[in-house]
Amino acid sequence: MKISPRELQKMLQTVRRAGLSIEQVEGVESVILKFRDKEVIVKNPQVTSMKVGGQTIFQVTGEVEERAIAVEEEIIISEEDVQLVASQAGVSLEEAKKALRATKGDLARAILYLKGA
Numbered sequence: 601m602k603i604s605p606r607e608l609q610k611m612l613q614t615v616r617r618a619g620l621s622i623e624q625v626e627g628v629e630s631v632i633l634k635f636r637d638k639e640v641i642v643k644n645p646q647v648t649s650m651k652v653g654g655q656t657i658f659q660v661t662g663e664v665e666e667r668a669i670a671v672e673e674e675i676i677i678s679e680e681d682v683q684l685v686a687s688q689a690g691v692s693l694e695e696a697k698k699a700l701r702a703t704k705g706d707l708a709r710a711i712l713y714l715k716g717a
Contacts, residue, residue, distance in 0.1 A: 621651040641665045689714035
């Protein structure tokens with residue numbers, strides 16, 4: 601249900617009479633809600649801010665679009681793994697760390713990668 605600007609203004613006046621501070625936020629092109637695995641994008645939004653009890657509440661209406669996000673796992677590489685790869689491949693600790701990141705923590709693949717095999 602799309603609210604016309606005239607209806608929105610009437611609603612705003614009613615709420616103001618109730619003692620709430622409400623303003624229409626101008627110039628917003630899109631609103632993005634980011635979740636762990638997706639984004640919800642509101643295009644051409646009508647945004648209203650309302651101040652209640654020391655907090656600001658935003659109301660957003662518009663065209664909604666969802667987009668999936670690829671979730672990358674955080675790889676934890678121990679210092680011992682870095683030292684092992686560095687000593688086995690004969691490279692610096694920094695090179696070993698880069699190889700471990702590139703191979704997602706796989707020790708054997710990192711060593712082979714650094715040895716050029």
